[in-house]
Amino acid sequence: MTDSPSSVPKTLSPQWNEQGLIPTITQDADTGEVLMLAWMNAEALEKTLAGRQVVYWSRSRQALWRKGETSGNTQDLVDAHLDCDGDTLLLRVKQHGAGACHTGRRTCFFYAPGETGWQLTEDG
Amino acid sequence: MTDSPSSVPKTLSPQWNEQGLIPTITQDADTGEVLMLAWMNAEALEKTLAGRQVVYWSRSRQALWRKGETSGNTQDLVDAHLDCDGDTLLLRVKQHGAGACHTGRRTCFFYAPGETGWQLTEDG
Numbered sequence: 001m002t003d004s005p006s007s008v009p010k011t012l013s014p015q016w017n018e019q020g021l022i023p024t025i026t027q028d029a030d031t032g033e034v035l036m037l038a039w040m041n042a043e044a045l046e047k048t049l050a051g052r053q054v055v056y057w058s059r060s061r062q063a064l065w066r067k068g069e070t071s072g073n074t075q076d077l078v079d080a081h082l083d084c085d086g087d088t089l090l091l092r093v094k095q096h097g098a099g100a101c102h103t104g105r106r107t108c109f110f111y112a113p114g115e116t117g118w119q120l121t122e123d124g
Numbered sequence: 125m126t127d128s129p130s131s132v133p134k135t136l137s138p139q140w141n142e143q144g145l146i147p148t149i150t151q152d153a154d155t156g157e158v159l160m161l162a163w164m165n166a167e168a169l170e171k172t173l174a175g176r177q178v179v180y181w182s183r184s185r186q187a188l189w190r191k192g193e194t195s196g197n198t199q200d201l202v203d204a205h206l207d208c209d210g211d212t213l214l215l216r217v218k219q220h221g222a223g224a225c226h227t228g229r230r231t232c233f234f235y236a237p238g239e240t241g242w243q244l245t246e247d248g
Contacts, residue, residue: 036212086235112206117136120135
């Protein structure tokens, strides 16, 4: 396409899903590596933007989840973006500690398609 | 933490949500830029891995959505990873055309928090 970008609203609000949540992609601001996907509710987002340290909503525990509270693997917010239709967040963070993954790995994405399904990668 | 990464299963299967979908993050393989988040069902994932061109599931149209079919902004799959608990996919792609966003922009993430809500960024 050679068209110019189409005009869009100047402001947008997060679009919460039926559970009041929004999927949130977290990317390492230094390396560009995608670290994880988690979820936020309005309170988690408010706390994250106000405190500059990332707070998610844990769907399994049904509670606010200050990332790294027990592991020390906290995430300092560098910047945040909302997507074109308001239903996904992208955070760039400074990742502290061993990494973002609860398994102690840098990133959560360490299975790749193989001959017999999704297999642990060598560096996983 | 100074602990070694914990041991994890050697293989994993995608965990489909109650709608049979999995959130899929798409990243530009050349620049590392996160382009978009969309959804896949099992058929979309199978077609993507087999054809090496990205096919999503459109939740609004309730149909398979071969990315770029009408716009020309197709995505060639470079690699795919599944996360630690199997409920998110990360694709790295070669993005063709103007970009990933339906507005003609490179990335879908172009609103940033401002004084009066989420505002269109200058480069958006």
